[in-house]
Amino acid sequence: MVCSAAPVLLLAMTLALVEPPAARASQPGQSQARGGSGPQLDPESGAGELLLVSVYVQLDFSDAPWRAALSQPLTVPAASVSSAPVTLAGLNLTTECNVTHDGCSYCACLSGYQWNASICNHHQPCHTPIKHRPCGCLVLSPTEAGYCQLLPPGGSCLLLPAVPATLSLDSWLQMPGDTLNLTLLTNQETTNLNWFLWPTGSPSPILLRAGTCVSLTSSRGRTVLSIINISHRWAGEYICHFEAQGFRWELHQVVRVPLQATDVTGLPDQLSVSCATSPGFQLSCCIPSAHLGYTASWSPREGSQASVFNAPDSQCFTLAVEHCPAANTTYACELQSPGLSPLRVAVSVTIIRDGDTTCPEDSSTVSWNVTKPGHVVQAQCPGNRTGTVKRPCGPDGVWGPIHSSCTDSGLLALLLRAQLLQAGQGWPEEEVSQILAQLQEQVVAVTSPSDLLALVGTMTVLAKVVADTGTQLNCSALEAVLKITDKVLGMNSSSLWTPAQRQMPSVGSSLLLAVETLARSLCPQDQPFSFVLPNVQLQSQLLEPTFPANYRASFPTQPPLRAWIPRHSLAPLRYNGTNVSITSLVLQKLDHLLPSNYGQGLGGSLYATPGLVLAISIMAGGQVFKQVEVTMDFGDTDGSPHCVFWDHDLFQGKGGWSDAGCQVQAASASPTTQCICRHLTAFSILMSGHTVPNHPTLELLSQVGLGASILALLMCLGVYRLVWRFVVQNKVAYLRHSALLNMVLCLLAANTCFLGAPLLPPGPHSPLCLAAAFLCHFLYLATFFWMLAQALLLAHQLLFVFHQLSKLRVLSLMVLLGYLCPMGLAGITLGLYLPRGQYLREGACWLDKKGGALYTFVGPVLAIVGVNGLVLTMAVLKLLRPSLSEGPQVEKRQALLGVIKALLVLTPIFGLTWGLGLATLLQEVSLVPHYLFTVLNASQGVFILLFGCLMDKKVQEALRKRFCGSQPPRSTNSLATSETYISEHSKGRSKDAR
Numbered sequence: 001m002v003c004s005a006a007p008v009l010l011l012a013m014t015l016a017l018v019e020p021p022a023a024r025a026s027q028p029g030q031s032q033a034r035g036g037s038g039p040q041l042d043p044e045s046g047a048g049e050l051l052l053v054s055v056y057v058q059l060d061f062s063d064a065p066w067r068a069a070l071s072q073p074l075t076v077p078a079a080s081v082s083s084a085p086v087t088l089a090g091l092n093l094t095t096e097c098n099v100t101h102d103g104c105s106y107c108a109c110l111s112g113y114q115w116n117a118s119i120c121n122h123h124q125p126c127h128t129p130i131k132h133r134p135c136g137c138l139v140l141s142p143t144e145a146g147y148c149q150l151l152p153p154g155g156s157c158l159l160l161p162a163v164p165a166t167l168s169l170d171s172w173l174q175m176p177g178d179t180l181n182l183t184l185l186t187n188q189e190t191t192n193l194n195w196f197l198w199p200t201g202s203p204s205p206i207l208l209r210a211g212t213c214v215s216l217t218s219s220r221g222r223t224v225l226s227i228i229n230i231s232h233r234w235a236g237e238y239i240c241h242f243e244a245q246g247f248r249w250e251l252h253q254v255v256r257v258p259l260q261a262t263d264v265t266g267l268p269d270q271l272s273v274s275c276a277t278s279p280g281f282q283l284s285c286c287i288p289s290a291h292l293g294y295t296a297s298w299s300p301r302e303g304s305q306a307s308v309f310n311a312p313d314s315q316c317f318t319l320a321v322e323h324c325p326a327a328n329t330t331y332a333c334e335l336q337s338p339g340l341s342p343l344r345v346a347v348s349v350t351i352i353r354d355g356d357t358t359c360p361e362d363s364s365t366v367s368w369n370v371t372k373p374g375h376v377v378q379a380q381c382p383g384n385r386t387g388t389v390k391r392p393c394g395p396d397g398v399w400g401p402i403h404s405s406c407t408d409s410g411l412l413a414l415l416l417r418a419q420l421l422q423a424g425q426g427w428p429e430e431e432v433s434q435i436l437a438q439l440q441e442q443v444v445a446v447t448s449p450s451d452l453l454a455l456v457g458t459m460t461v462l463a464k465v466v467a468d469t470g471t472q473l474n475c476s477a478l479e480a481v482l483k484i485t486d487k488v489l490g491m492n493s494s495s496l497w498t499p500a501q502r503q504m505p506s507v508g509s510s511l512l513l514a515v516e517t518l519a520r521s522l523c524p525q526d527q528p529f530s531f532v533l534p535n536v537q538l539q540s541q542l543l544e545p546t547f548p549a550n551y552r553a554s555f556p557t558q559p560p561l562r563a564w565i566p567r568h569s570l571a572p573l574r575y576n577g578t579n580v581s582i583t584s585l586v587l588q589k590l591d592h593l594l595p596s597n598y599g600q601g602l603g604g605s606l607y608a609t610p611g612l613v614l615a616i617s618i619m620a621g622g623q624v625f626k627q628v629e630v631t632m633d634f635g636d637t638d639g640s641p642h643c644v645f646w647d648h649d650l651f652q653g654k655g656g657w658s659d660a661g662c663q664v665q666a667a668s669a670s671p672t673t674q675c676i677c678r679h680l681t682a683f684s685i686l687m688s689g690h691t692v693p694n695h696p697t698l699e700l701l702s703q704v705g706l707g708a709s710i711l712a713l714l715m716c717l718g719v720y721r722l723v724w725r726f727v728v729q730n731k732v733a734y735l736r737h738s739a740l741l742n743m744v745l746c747l748l749a750a751n752t753c754f755l756g757a758p759l760l761p762p763g764p765h766s767p768l769c770l771a772a773a774f775l776c777h778f779l780y781l782a783t784f785f786w787m788l789a790q791a792l793l794l795a796h797q798l799l800f801v802f803h804q805l806s807k808l809r810v811l812s813l814m815v816l817l818g819y820l821c822p823m824g825l826a827g828i829t830l831g832l833y834l835p836r837g838q839y840l841r842e843g844a845c846w847l848d849k850k851g852g853a854l855y856t857f858v859g860p861v862l863a864i865v866g867v868n869g870l871v872l873t874m875a876v877l878k879l880l881r882p883s884l885s886e887g888p889q890v891e892k893r894q895a896l897l898g899v900i901k902a903l904l905v906l907t908p909i910f911g912l913t914w915g916l917g918l919a920t921l922l923q924e925v926s927l928v929p930h931y932l933f934t935v936l937n938a939s940q941g942v943f944i945l946l947f948g949c950l951m952d953k954k955v956q957e958a959l960r961k962r963f964c965g966s967q968p969p970r971s972t973n974s975l976a977t978s979e980t981y982i983s984e985h986s987k988g989r990s991k992d993a994r
Contacts, residue, residue: 243329559635597656709941
C-alpha cells in the first residue's frame with residue numbers, strides 16, 4: 001500500500017464462483033478501480049456451484065468519492081485465459097486507513113478481522129502500546145502495505161470467529177486468604193502466552209509472572225494461573241493473551257475479593273466529648289478503594305447526617321453528629337455489599353460532665369480534644385503521611401507521650417509497589433529501575449524511624465526481586481542505589497537508626513544484604529564502573545576469559561583499604577568461557593549500625609571497628625561465586641585485630657560477626673593488618689577493646705569471693721547490731737559509723753544483685769534484666785558516694801578542727817549525697833541510653849560500653865577515687881607534720897603506726913582496688929590483672945569487716961564487754977579510727993597553742 005492524499009480502502013469480498021474447483025485456486029485479478037491486487041488467503045472450499053471465497057482487493061480512489069465508486073459495476077477478470085469468469089456477489093470492508101500529514105497510515109481492522117500476529121510484532125500500534133494484546137490498529141509507513149485478515153470462523157456460522165481456547169474460573173468471588181485458580185484450555189497450539197491483571201482505577205493492565213504469590217503450571221492443552229493468599233489488591237479483570245492460528249487472542253475473567261475487618265479504619269476508635277464546649281462531632285470509617293460497591297449505615301442515626309468522601313486510594317463514610325448524646329454511646333458503622341457478610345466498626349463516645357478530671361485541649365502537633373482519663377485518643381497523621389497517632393490521657397488528667405505510626409505516603413507507595421512486584425505483579429526489568437529512581441527522590445522525606453524502615457524495606461524487597469529473577473541494573477539504576485545508601489548511612493543515629501533498630505534489630509543487616517545484592521547486579525555492558533561518595537565507594541570490573549595475573553582494588557579511605565585476589569583462585573572460573581565480573585564495595589559507618597552480635601569464639605569480647613565494611617562479589621555466567629581466596633589490607637590498626645565477616649544467618653537471621661574461614665596475617669613490608677579469607681562476603685576487622693577472659697577458674701573465684709564478701713558484710717551488720725550504742729558516743733564517731741553502715745548495706749545489696757544477674761534472661765526486652773542492671777548501677781554508685789561522704793567528713797575535721805558539727809544537718813547532707821546523687825545519675829543513664837538501645841551490654845545485665853552507658857559509672861568512680869586519694873594524702877601530711885613543740889620519740893612512732901593503720905583502713909574503703917578494675921575495663925590487659933581485680937573486688941566485704949569494724953578498738957572493747965563482762969576504759973588512744981586520729985592531733989595542737 002502506498003500512502004497518498006486520497007482515501008485508501010482495503011476490502012474483503014465474498015465471491016460466487018461458477019467454475020469447477022480448479023478455477024478457485026487461481027489468484028484474483030486486478031480490480032477495475034485500482035489495477036492492483038492483494039494476496040489471497042486460505043480459500044474456502046464447499047459443495048455446489050455457488051461457493052464463498054475471501055479475496056482481498058486494494059482500492060485507491062483519487063478523483064471520486066469512494067462510495068460512488070463502489071456503486072459502479074465491478075468485475076473481476078479471470079486470472080488466466082483458461083479460467084472461467086466469476087461474478088461478484090458481495091463486498092465486505094476489512095480495514096479503514098487514515099493518512100496523516102507525514103504520509104503514514106493509521107489502519108484499523110473492522111469487526112471480524114484482525115492483523116496477523118507476525119505483522120503485529122513488527123509494527124507500532126496506533127495508541128498506547130499494551131504488550132501482547134490483539135492489535136486492531138497499526139501505523140504503516142508510506143512504503144508499506146497491509147490489510148486485516150478474516151479471523152477463523154467458528155461453528156456453523158461462518159461469519160463469527162471461534163476463539164481456540166476457554167478460560168474458566170471456580171468462582172468470581174474469592175474470599176481473602178484463598179487460592180485463586182484460572183484455567184486455560186486450548187484446542188490449538190498456542191504460543192506467547194501471557195497473563196495480565198487490570199485492577200480498577202489502574203491506567204493499564206499489569207503483567208503477571210511467577211513470584212511469591214503467583215505460580216504458573218502448564219501441561220498439554222492446559223495452563224493454570226494460581227495466586228495464593230489472595231487479598232483485595234488482587235481483585236480486577238484477569239486477561240489471558242496468546243497466539244494461535246496466526247492471530248492474537250485474549251480472554252477475560254473478572255474476580256472480586258471482599259474486604260476484611262482489618263481493612264476498615266475507624267477514626268477515631270474512641271472519643272471523649274464535652275457537650276458544653278463541643279455540641280457536635282464527626283465520626284468516620286474508611287476503606288481502601290475496591291471493586292465491590294460498599295454502602296455504610298450508622299447506628300444510632302438520630303439527629304445526624306451521613307456522607308461519603310472519595311479519595312484517590314480510599315473511601316470514607318462519615319457521620320456528622322449535630323447534638324451531643326445524653327449518655328455514653330457506642331456508634332456502629334456497618335459496611336455492606338450484596339451477597340457478602342457485613343463489616344462492622346464500633347466507636348465509643350464518652351461524655352465529659354462538669355467537674356470531671358480531663359486532659360486539656362492541645363494543638364501542639366495534632367489537634368487533641370479534651371479527653372477523659374484512661375482514654376487513648378487517635379488521629380490521622382498530618383500532612384502527606386499515612387497512619388495514625390495515638391496519645392493516652394493519664395489518670396491524673398495529664399497527657400502521655402505521643403505514639404506515632406506515621407510514614408511518608410510516597411515511601412509507603414514505593415514499598416507496596418516493590419512488594420507486589422515480588423509477589424508477581426509487574427515486569428522487573430522495567431520496574432526495578434523506576435522504583436529506584438523514585439526512591440532516590442524520596443530519601444529527603446525520611447524524617448522518622450518508620451520512614452527509614454520503609455526505605456530499607458523497599459531496597460530489601462527489590463534486592464530479592466533482582467536475585468530471584470536475574471534482573472540486571474544499568475548504570476543509572478546502580479548510581480541511584482549508591483546515592484540512596486550514602487544518604488542512609490549518613491542519617492542521624494540517635495533520632496532515626498536507634499529507634500528503628502528497636503523496632504527491627506536486623507535493619508542494618510538487611511540494608512547491607514540489599515546493597516550487596518544490588519551492587520553486583522550491574523549489567524556487563526556498563527562495566528568497568530566506579531563511583532565514589534563520602535560513605536560509599538564502588539569499583540566494578542569485567543575480566544575477559546583470559547584475565548591478568550591478579551585482581552587488585554584499592555580505595556582512598558582512612559585508613560587506606562586494599563584487596564586482591566590471586567590468579568590461581570580465579571583460574572577455575574576461566575573454564576566457563578564467560579566474562580567474570582568482580583564488584584568491590586566499601587561502606588563506611590555501616591558497622592556502627594549493625595547489631596553487636598558476635599559468633600562463636602568472639603562472643604566474650606568487646607570490640608571497636610575502623611568503620612569500614614568491604615563487600616566483594618564475583619559473577620560469572622549469571623551465577624554468584626563465593627569460594628574464592630581474598631587478601632585485604634585494612635591499614636595500620638591498634639589493639640588485637642580479628643578478621644571477620646558478616647554472617648547473615650547467625651542469631652536467627654539477625655546476622656552477626658564471624659571469623660570462620662578468615663585469619664590475620666602480619667604484613668611483611670609495613671606494620672599493617674592483612675586478612676586472608678577463603679570466601680567472599682562483607683568483611684571488616686575488629687579490634688579488641690576489652691577482652692574478658694573466659695576462664696572457668698576465674699569465674700569460680702569470682703563467685704566464691706562474692707559469696708565470702710556477702711557473708712562478711714552480713715557479719716559486719718551483726719556486729720553493729722551488738723555494739724552500735726557503745727561506738728557512737730560522740731558526733732564524729734556517729735557520723736563515721738553511719739557512713740560505714742550505709743556503705744555496707746549498699747555493697748551488700750549490689751553484690752547480691754550482681755551475683756544473681758547472670759541467672760536472668762539477658763536483653764532489653766527482659767524487665768528483670770533491666771531492673772538488675774539499674775540496681776547494680778545505682779547501688780555501686782551509692783557505695784562510692786558514701787565513701788565520698790566519709791572522706792569529706794575526714795577532710796572537714798582535718799581542716800576545721802574547732803568547728804562544731806550539727807549531727808542532724810551533716811547526716812541529712814550525707815544521705816542526700818549517698819543516695820540522691822547516685823539515683824539521679826542512674827535514672828539519667830536509663831532515660832538517655834535505653835531509648836537508643838545502648839543501655840545494656842549484649843548478652844549481659846550490665847551497662848553497655850560501646851554505646852557509652854558504662855562511662856556514666858566509670859566517670860563518677862574515677863572522680864570519687866581521685867577525691868578520696870587527695871583526702872588520704874592530706875590526712876597523711878597532717879599526721880606527719882611536726883607540732884610546734886617536739887614530742888618524745890614514742891609519739892612519733894605512734895604517729896607512724898597511725899599512718900600505717902590509716903592506710904590499711906582507708907585503702908579498701910576508698911575503693912583504690914577499683915583502680916585496677918577500671919584499668920581492666922578501659923584497655924586490654926593480660927590475665928594477671930583480671931585475677932588480682934577479681935580477688936580484691938570480691939574481698940571488699942572482708943576488708944570492711946576486718947579493718948573497718950573488727951580492728952576498731954572501740955568495737956573490740958564493746959564486744960569484750962558484751963561477751964566477757966569487762967568494763968571499757970573511759971578514754972582511749974586508738975589509732976584505728978579516723979576520729980581518734982583527729983582527736984589526738986587536735987589535742988596536740990591545742991597544747992602547743994597554749
